[in-house]
Amino acid sequence: MLDKNGIAKRIAMEVxxxxxxxxxxxxxTLVANYIPEGINVVLQSENGILGMGPFPEEGKEDADLxxxxxxxxxxxxxxxxxxxAMSFGMIRSQKVNLxxxxxxxxxxxxDIANWKIPGKMVKGMGGAMDLVASxxxxxxxxxxxxxxxxxxxLSKCDLPLTGVRCVKKIVTELGVYEIVAGGGFKLLERAPxxxxxxxxxxxxxxxxxxxxxxxxSV
Amino acid sequence: MISRVVKNVEEALRDVKDxxxxxxxxxxxxxxxxxxxxxxxxxxxxxxxxxxxxAGVDDFGLGLLLQTKQIKKMISSYVGExxxxxxxxxxxxxxxxxxxxxxxxTRCMAAGYGMPVIFTPAGxxxxxxxxxxxxxxxxxxxxxxxxxxxxFEADFAIVKAWKGDTAGNLIYNSTARNFNPLMAMAGRITxxxxxxxxxxxxxxxxxxxxxxxxxxxxxxGEKYEKxxxxxxxxxxx
Numbered sequence: 001m002l003d004k005n006g007i008a009k010r011i012a013m014e015v016x017x018x019x020x021x022x023x024x025x026x027x028x029t030l031v032a033n034y035i036p037e038g039i040n041v042v043l044q045s046e047n048g049i050l051g052m053g054p055f056p057e058e059g060k061e062d063a064d065l066x067x068x069x070x071x072x073x074x075x076x077x078x079x080x081x082x083x084x085a086m087s088f089g090m091i092r093s094q095k096v097n098l099x100x101x102x103x104x105x106x107x108x109x110x111d112i113a114n115w116k117i118p119g120k121m122v123k124g125m126g127g128a129m130d131l132v133a134s135x136x137x138x139x140x141x142x143x144x145x146x147x148x149x150x151x152x153x154l155s156k157c158d159l160p161l162t163g164v165r166c167v168k169k170i171v172t173e174l175g176v177y178e179i180v181a182g183g184g185f186k187l188l189e190r191a192p193x194x195x196x197x198x199x200x201x202x203x204x205x206x207x208x209x210x211x212x213x214x215x216x217s218v
Numbered sequence: 219m220i221s222r223v224v225k226n227v228e229e230a231l232r233d234v235k236d237x238x239x240x241x242x243x244x245x246x247x248x249x250x251x252x253x254x255x256x257x258x259x260x261x262x263x264x265x266x267x268x269x270x271x272x273a274g275v276d277d278f279g280l281g282l283l284l285q286t287k288q289i290k291k292m293i294s295s296y297v298g299e300x301x302x303x304x305x306x307x308x309x310x311x312x313x314x315x316x317x318x319x320x321x322x323x324t325r326c327m328a329a330g331y332g333m334p335v336i337f338t339p340a341g342x343x344x345x346x347x348x349x350x351x352x353x354x355x356x357x358x359x360x361x362x363x364x365x366x367x368x369x370f371e372a373d374f375a376i377v378k379a380w381k382g383d384t385a386g387n388l389i390y391n392s393t394a395r396n397f398n399p400l401m402a403m404a405g406r407i408t409x410x411x412x413x414x415x416x417x418x419x420x421x422x423x424x425x426x427x428x429x430x431x432x433x434x435x436x437x438x439g440e441k442y443e444k445x446x447x448x449x450x451x452x453x454x455x
Contacts, residue, residue: 063394070245070447084245119308125319126298127295133341
């Protein structure tokens with residue numbers, strides 16, 4: 001089974017040289033730590049940055065320089081700063097190549113819910129609705145099973161949706177899945193030590209298993 | 219040169235009344251008009267509608283106006299870590315319209331560009347789209363459904379810039395830019411507080427982010443706390 005860092009590490013393998021990438025809050029933020037050497041990517045933060053760098057050294061924090069998670073950060077060479085309309089302009093016009101975000105639920109047709117539990121928890125959608133409505137390539141990082149043992153890969157989302165038919169790939173603590181045309185979670189890889197049966201038990205939506213499923217190398 | 223300078227924050231906010239709609243710049247606690255928010259608390263104006271991406275934290279930023287119950291309605295994209303906001307929203311004390319962040323920014327932009335509506339794919343098929351007009355457009359070779367969203371109308375836009383000149387021209391610093399230039403363009407009356415106010419002619423016209431035509435009142439803020447919401451650091455190498 002993968003921990004949060006393991007999920008981030010596996011997703012980092014999806015990041016290709018030359019990509020502009022938006023990382024959501026939570027596990028997606030950790031992906032930045034695992035991007036392989038020699039792969040040049042530019043991280044976009046939707047509050048208005050291209051070329052986001054690591055956290056500053058202690059004493060060098062700047063209140064005016066934060067990421068979308070409100071964390072103090074630094075800028076890399078070649079970075080740029082812009083307003084929020086332009087930031088979502090480059091997202092909407094698909095200049096940003098890859099979006100990685102968290103989810104509470106994903107359905108077998110690629111719907112995603114991640115902003116609200118009615119009556120209980122309302123964080124707001126932030127930029128997530130804009131990102132999922134426009135991005136060509138969306139990878140979700142999530143826990144497949146909640147604390148009560150229920151699957152969050154469903155045939156249909158119960159929670160209010162963030163976007164419809166938009167998720168392409170999902171990486172969880174148990175495996176890697178692709179959403180296929182016509183609906184279904186196609187199992188691509190198993191997490192280390194996890195069997196296909198365990199994955200079947202943890203998937204409430206339609207799971208597609210074709211042939212021998214290899215264990216991922218992370 | 220037309221001077222946009224007002225003496226202080228009291229004069230800048232002199233005619234803000236109960237029931238007004240205010241746009242308030244900033245993202246989290248970054249680039250928020252601290253002096254104006256403090257003055258609104260002091261002034262005690264009530265039943266405000268605030269358009270702002272977040273509502274600060276419990277004890278800073280717009281969170282201060284939530285604590286004093288001066289805000290009737292918030293239009294935001296993210297409640298985030300503000301417990302009082304979440305509590306007032308869930309209990310129904312506070313009216314909240316949650317708007318996708320890009321839609322929020324673009325509705326400000328549209329107002330500043332004189333366009334009544336925008337069409338965006340964000341929120342199609344979700345509860346954000348309920349009661350709104352959608353249309354299909356083929357754009358960039360792809361047919362997609364778009365949601366019609368209206369430009370915001372605000373009595374006042376209250377923004378914060380790094381430097382400004384007496385003509386009202388503004389320059390923002392780093393990611394404190396965020397929503398500020400968009401809101402500056404969108405207010406019926408725009409009030410800018412700046413860290414440093416300089417005489418007209420000192421700022422390079424090529425470096426201006428917001429032209430003074432959009433800024434009706436400008437003053438230099440008395441002090442800035444510039445609180446950091448999430449201080450994250452790495453070890454010295």
